[in-house]
Amino acid sequence: MPTIVALHELTTEQKQIIKDTAPDYELIVGKYKELPSGTVAQADILLGWSSAVKEEALNGNSRVRWIQVWSAGVDRMPLQELKQNHVILTNASGVHGIPITEQIFSMLLAYTRNLHYAVRYQTENRWDKSGTFRELHGKTIVIVGVGQIGSTTAKVAQAFGMKTIGVRRSGKSDPHIDVMYTTEQLDQALAEGDFIINILPLTDETKGLYDTGRFDAMKEGAFFVNVGRGPSVDTEALLVALKSGKLSGAGLDVYEQEPLPSDHPLWDMDNVIMTPHTAGDTVHYNDRVLDIFIENLKAYRQGVDLPRNVIDYEKSY
Structure with a gap:
């Protein structure tokens, strides 16, 4: 069964929305350090990112093909490695x-x-x-x-x-x-x-x-x-x-x-x-990221191009 691994906390309602959209996928939710070793590498879709997951997400055995990050900026991501691994990257542009x-x-x-x-x-x-x-x-x-x-x-x-x-x-x-x-x-x-x-x-x-x-x-x-x-x-x-x-x-x-x-x-x-880099913070953040993810998830399951926030690796945004 294909797998979605979410590295951010999700409410019961948010988890159900993902399951209803992709009932043929297994959904695993947890902080990276709390997940069993190898969980990220077995994910087809990774919801979230941190520098700690890089090695596992991009190694030769990784199944990761799409990453949805929680931020609008992707300047700290390993863009060239993601490109070489043919990983689709989408950001949270529009949430802010x-x-x-x-x-x-x-x-x-x-x-x-x-x-x-x-x-x-x-x-x-x-x-x-x-x-x-x-x-x-x-x-x-x-x-x-x-x-x-x-x-x-x-x-x-x-x-x-x-x-x-x-x-x-x-x-x-x-x-x-x-x-x-x-x-x-x-x-x-x-x-x-x-x-x-x-x-x-x-x-x-x-x-x-x-x-x-x-x-x-x-x-x-x-x-x-x-x-x-x-x-x-x-x-x-x-x-x-x-x-x-x-x-x-x-x-x-x-x-x-x-x-x-x-x-x-x-x-x-x-x-x-x-202010300490809080301009984009809001209590509605997770819901808005999920809206982007769900729209793209529907397209992903249909095998068509993702409609929102796909990063152009040549432009770095």
């Missing part, structure tokens, strides 16, 4: 649209309405009305990496009365983007933004993308948000831009080094709002 969009705007609103200061003052029992209070309305937001998350972010931005500028490799239009640029026109787009939002995946092309030159290209006093990948930003260049006033502030959820060291200078910067 709502939580990451809300995280982005929580940072933008905290910054414009000085909520990050208010929270600090509250812990000191301090009544302080000083500061400049800004608005999102009428400002320009530049979204670098317009996919599902970027489009959702742009839709919300329009509801706030913002002008939306997008950047994507293809330059293809989006209904919620007022002006779309290609990645070759990135500097031109950055120069127009009051708020710059990075949602790019990590690839060879995006690693270190935001360097001194990129921050110099931004409008004076822009606010930079990174909910994409930490290594896409040269942290030293970011620190210089923040300290010089080139950037008025930043909202960061991802970092070059995670966890961020306790003595890192970012911790002590009043104009920086930080």
Whole structure:
């Protein structure tokens, strides 16, 4: 009997959905270290991934032919080995649209309405009305990496009365983007933004993308948000831009080094709002990943191409 091995905890209802969709498959659920040796290698479909399973999942005796990962980013996966083993890889892209969009705007609103200061003052029992209070309305937001998350972010931005500028490799239009640029026109787009939002995946092309030159290209006093990948930003260049006033502030959820060291200078910067890589977290996460998996599972059993989130190994996303 073909086998699905799920390395993430599933509710009774979620297990039943998988069984109802693929009654001819055995479903095994458990953390990798708790499963009998060889269980992963005998799986036809692997639901979940960790570095610990690599050797067993990719050895010469492995039956694994499809892996559904729990994250949108696959930059830490052994992509070339998966390609050589003819393993289909699907990610969780699309799961994060709502939580990451809300995280982005929580940072933008905290910054414009000085909520990050208010929270600090509250812990000191301090009544302080000083500061400049800004608005999102009428400002320009530049979204670098317009996919599902970027489009959702742009839709919300329009509801706030913002002008939306997008950047994507293809330059293809989006209904919620007022002006779309290609990645070759990135500097031109950055120069127009009051708020710059990075949602790019990590690839060879995006690693270190935001360097001194990129921050110099931004409008004076822009606010930079990174909910994409930490290594896409040269942290030293970011620190210089923040300290010089080139950037008025930043909202960061991802970092070059995670966890961020306790003595890192970012911790002590009043104009920086930080979260510990939680922008995509939500109580609805597992249900949304399962929705993607079930749609693909139906196609897999029929022997047709999977309709959602198949990773292109040449592009690394």
